[in-house]
Structure formats: C-alpha cells, structure tokens
Amino acid sequence: MSSFPEFADPSADALPLWLVRPGENGPDLPTLPAKVGLIGNAWAAAQGFTGRAGQLCLLPSVSGAVGGALFGIGPAPAPGERPARERFLLARAAEALPKANWRIVTNPEGFDLTQAALGWLFAQYRFDRYKKGDAPMARLVCPESVDGPRLVAMAAGEFLARDLINTPASDMGPADLEAAARDLATRHGAQISVIAGDDLIAQNFPMIHAVGRAGAQPPRLLDLRFPGEGPKLTLVGKGVCFDTGGLDIKPPASMGLMKKDMGGAANVLGLAETLARLGLTSGMQLRVLIPAVENAISASAFRPGDVLTSRKGLTVEVNNTDAEGRLVLADALALADDEAPDLLISMATLTGAARVALGPELPPFFCDDDGVAASLQNAGRDNADPIWRLPFWEPYETMIEPAIADLDNAPSGGFAGAITAALFLRRFSESARHYVHFDIYGWQPSAAPGRPKGGAGQGMRAILHALPEILG
Incomplete structure (x- = not known):
C-alpha cells in the first residue's frame, strides 16, 4: 500500500485534544490543566473559538510550545436528526494538527x-507511487x-481499494490486477486460480473473452477462495481496468477517469482484506470472483450488433459496446450461481444513470x-458508509x-439505466439465496475530511456490519 493506517503507540507522550461543543454563553470549555490553563481560556476567546463544527484552536503551554488543542464538534445532535454534512469531522483535525501524537x-x-x-485513520492515506508527498503528521492514540484493531482492518481494506483505483491502467491492467489479487491471497492463505486468454473460451466464459480479447493484456477470470466453514459468501467485482467504450468509443471527457472502471x-478485494484481517473468513466460505479485462479497440474488438452466448446459455445482443461491464459480470455471476451461495454480491462502476440519480457519494x-x-x-x-x-x-x-x-445489453431510450442494468445481472443469479448488486462510483471527485480526491471505497463497511445479521 502507498500508506498504511495506524494509531500512535499508547505508551508514547501525546498532546491532549479536547472536543468542544458550543454553549449558550460561548464554547463549553473543559477545565484545562495548569500548563495550558493559565492562558488557554483567554487564548481560545482571543482566537474567536466557539466550538462550531470543524473549528480548531491550538493552545500554547506556559513555555510557548504547543500544549494541546481544542476542536469544535458543533452542537449535540437532536433525536432523529438528519446525518451531518461531513461524515468524518475529526479528520479535519487529523489533517490540520501539527506533527505529534x-x-x-x-x-x-x-x-x-x-x-x-476511523476518520482519523482514513485521513492518513497518501497515494505516493508516482509523486512523493508529505507523510501524515498527526497521529492519534486510539x-x-x-x-483499534477493527478500525485498522477497515482502514486497510479502504486503503487497498484506493490504491488499486488510483493506479493508472499503464500499471493496473488485467495482469497487474491479478498480481494484486495473488498478493492478497498469499497474505491471507487463500487459494487463487486464474483462467486467461483463449482458455476462457475453452472453459465457457465467452462474454469475458469477447469483451477483453482486444486488450493489450489477455482477459482473465480471477477466482479466490479463503479457508473457512459456514455460510457461503461470494463477492463479484467488475474488473474493467480501462474502458475506452470499445467501438462505441467514449468522448475524451468521459474517458479521462476510466482507470477507475475496475472500482x-x-x-471486493478491499472488503476481503478487511474480513481476513478480522479473522471473519474462518466462519464463512468466502469466494471472490473478478473478471479482469480491458475494453479496447482493435481488429478483434466485439462489435455493436453482435450476439453473444453467455456462460449460462442466454444470448445477448450487443447494442452498445460501452455497456461491457454487465457482460463480463454475467459470466462471473453464472459461475458463482452454480454453487447457490447464501449471499451473492456484485459491485461495479456500472452506470452513469446511478450517478445522475444519486450523485457520486450515495451508491x-x-x-x-x-x-x-x-x-x-x-x-x-x-457506519458512515451511506x-x-x-x-x-x-x-x-x-x-x-x-x-x-x-437479452439486450443497452436498451434504447435511456430510461432507468441503473435499474435495467441490475435486472440484466439478476438473470444470471437465480440460485443464490440472496443477491445484492451495488452500482458504485468508486471515486471521490473533490477532497473531503478523511476522503482525499481519488479512488474511494463504497459499500464495504455497510456490507461488513450487515453480514452477521444477513448470514446469521
């Protein structure tokens, strides 16, 4: 990973951070210790500190060094109050405080x-593969x-997902995505098998092959199995490492972010990382399937109007080669469905319609x-994962x-694009006890507390915390 989430050593010296709410007559300031209390209250007043959400006030000690800090968290929420505008408010402090524990x-x-x-850990993320940046400075004692270990596991999964999405296709093609999956399998004792190139035809994954055969790297299906016993959980993730749109080529403005089309x-790899770090994979039969392809243009590219026969035997008319994600997912879902998992989840950066409906932050x-x-x-x-x-x-x-x-991979008219894509995928997941499809964006378009601009995890923590209830 470009960076790794961690808390400060609890035995190390650490500066105090007071969380403060506004009061009727000014901020609800705590009783400060002597080394900052002599001037702390007056200093806070002079700085105009009120305790409003996100406000930070460094406090000097009597020697003139930093003696601590006040951080405003706003008024207490009323019962039933709507979610705060910022998910990880304290991440603002993590990003602004001076280097210290x-x-x-x-x-x-x-x-x-x-x-x-958790937001503080998320704020530590840096993608520095190509350009070295400042290391995270402020460390939090858990x-x-x-x-703490649970939060570190969640942050590690988030960081892995961010790293994979942020890496451009020049270094994150199908072979590189396979290498990342193999690395995860090695770390956590999982088995991995890969079917690549023309072997996809021989082993009946025709749509994965058709979509990926024009790419610079051969298409492949990654299949990870983690050791464990219990209910069957299968995760299927769209691994289109770059999407030109194929012969229905995207305009440049739409192609600029297509390194994230393997979001x-x-x-799903980030979620598997978290589940494995928490030791939860031993209590389930976790399988991860990833069709890894490039949707490229060459003499061998699949064409508009082609009719493809899927692994399941259903025929699919290709009315837009830029609706390729559902094609590769369909073959992978059909394989997953053979085992009738208790819970089958697909995650994909699938439709612009989902973003038009709900925006980038709400998949x-x-x-x-x-x-x-x-x-x-x-x-x-x-769990702040809406x-x-x-x-x-x-x-x-x-x-x-x-x-x-x-089936039609791209119905004309443009109506209900996210729903018709989901209906298409459901046709390939009829034996699973429960099927859930997530149409994620996988990208933070502008920086927010704990969420820098770039690749983003979506839905992972929601799934993690819902699993005990769903799987029993």
Whole structure:
C-alpha cells in the first residue's frame, strides 16, 4: 500500500485534544490543566473559538510550545436528526494538527468516537507511487473505548481499494490486477486460480473473452477462495481496468477517469482484506470472483450488433459496446450461481444513470429481500458508509428483451439505466439465496475530511456490519 493506517503507540507522550461543543454563553470549555490553563481560556476567546463544527484552536503551554488543542464538534445532535454534512469531522483535525501524537481527553455525549477514530485513520492515506508527498503528521492514540484493531482492518481494506483505483491502467491492467489479487491471497492463505486468454473460451466464459480479447493484456477470470466453514459468501467485482467504450468509443471527457472502471474489483478485494484481517473468513466460505479485462479497440474488438452466448446459455445482443461491464459480470455471476451461495454480491462502476440519480457519494444497491436490504441500509447509515436502495422493477424487464436475442445489453431510450442494468445481472443469479448488486462510483471527485480526491471505497463497511445479521 502507498500508506498504511495506524494509531500512535499508547505508551508514547501525546498532546491532549479536547472536543468542544458550543454553549449558550460561548464554547463549553473543559477545565484545562495548569500548563495550558493559565492562558488557554483567554487564548481560545482571543482566537474567536466557539466550538462550531470543524473549528480548531491550538493552545500554547506556559513555555510557548504547543500544549494541546481544542476542536469544535458543533452542537449535540437532536433525536432523529438528519446525518451531518461531513461524515468524518475529526479528520479535519487529523489533517490540520501539527506533527505529534494526540490523545482525545474528552468524550462529549452524542459524539461517536469510533467513527471519529476511523476518520482519523482514513485521513492518513497518501497515494505516493508516482509523486512523493508529505507523510501524515498527526497521529492519534486510539481511545480506550474504541476497538483499534477493527478500525485498522477497515482502514486497510479502504486503503487497498484506493490504491488499486488510483493506479493508472499503464500499471493496473488485467495482469497487474491479478498480481494484486495473488498478493492478497498469499497474505491471507487463500487459494487463487486464474483462467486467461483463449482458455476462457475453452472453459465457457465467452462474454469475458469477447469483451477483453482486444486488450493489450489477455482477459482473465480471477477466482479466490479463503479457508473457512459456514455460510457461503461470494463477492463479484467488475474488473474493467480501462474502458475506452470499445467501438462505441467514449468522448475524451468521459474517458479521462476510466482507470477507475475496475472500482468494483477494488472494493471486493478491499472488503476481503478487511474480513481476513478480522479473522471473519474462518466462519464463512468466502469466494471472490473478478473478471479482469480491458475494453479496447482493435481488429478483434466485439462489435455493436453482435450476439453473444453467455456462460449460462442466454444470448445477448450487443447494442452498445460501452455497456461491457454487465457482460463480463454475467459470466462471473453464472459461475458463482452454480454453487447457490447464501449471499451473492456484485459491485461495479456500472452506470452513469446511478450517478445522475444519486450523485457520486450515495451508491444505489438492489435487493429483492426487504430484510437484507434493511440490514444493509441501516449498517451503512450507522457506519458512515451511506447507500440507498433502488428497486428491481420488474415491469422494466421488457426493456432488456430485444427482438433477436434473450437479452439486450443497452436498451434504447435511456430510461432507468441503473435499474435495467441490475435486472440484466439478476438473470444470471437465480440460485443464490440472496443477491445484492451495488452500482458504485468508486471515486471521490473533490477532497473531503478523511476522503482525499481519488479512488474511494463504497459499500464495504455497510456490507461488513450487515453480514452477521444477513448470514446469521
């Protein structure tokens, strides 16, 4: 990883950080120790510190050195109040405090220290493969009430996903994505098998082959199995390492971010990293499938109007070569479905329609089971990983049924693009007890606390925290 999340050594010296709410007559300041208390209150007042959310005030000691800091967290939330505008408020402090170890010494009622500490870890991320930047400076001593190793495991999965997405296709083609998967398998004792090139035809993965055969690197299907017993969880991630749009070529403005089109693969690998670090894979049968391809242009590229026969036997009319993600996912889902997993999840940067509907920060998910959907949405809400349910709207099934084949990969008209894509994928996942599809963006378009501009994990923590309830 470009950087690795970690907390400060709890035995090391650390400066105090007070979390402060605004009060009716000014900030609700704590009693400060003597080394900063002699001037701390007056200094805070002189700096105009009120305790509003995100406000930081460094406090000098009597010797003139930094003696601590006040950080405003805003008023206590009212019951049922809408989510805060910023998910990881304390990450602002992590990004602004001077280099030192810091220890939170107050715990205001209604403030989630677990999410605050996780946001601090997220703020440590740096992608420095090509350009060295400043290392994260402020380190947090994990609060005693917080499960530090669990947060580090979640942050490690997030960092892995960010690294994979941020790496350009020149260094993250199908072979490089395979190498990253092999590295993860080696670290956690998983088995990995790979089917590549023309072997995909021989072993009946025709749509993965068709989409990827024009690429500079051969297409492949990555299949990871983690040691464990229990319910079957299979994760399928779209691994389109670069998407030109194929012969239906994208305009330059739409192609600029297409290194992130393997964001689904990055997210399932990041989730697997977290599950393995937490030791949860021993209590389930975890499988990860990634069709890794480039959607490129050459004499061998698949064409608009082609009819492909999928692994499942369903025929698919290609009405847009830029709707390739659902094609490669379909073959991988059909393989996963052979084992009738208890929970089958696909994650993909699949449709622009999802972004038009919900924007870049709120990925939709699709699920037929109300209980599973509620578990996921509640887990996302409670763990600062927002997701939103959209329907498998069955009246739209006719939109994906063309005249000359079983399925259409790109219905005309442009209506309900995220839903029709999800309906298409559901046709290949009929034996799983529960099927959930996430249409993620995988990218942070502008920097926010704990979330630098660039590759982003979406839905991983929602899934992680919902699994005990879903799998029992």
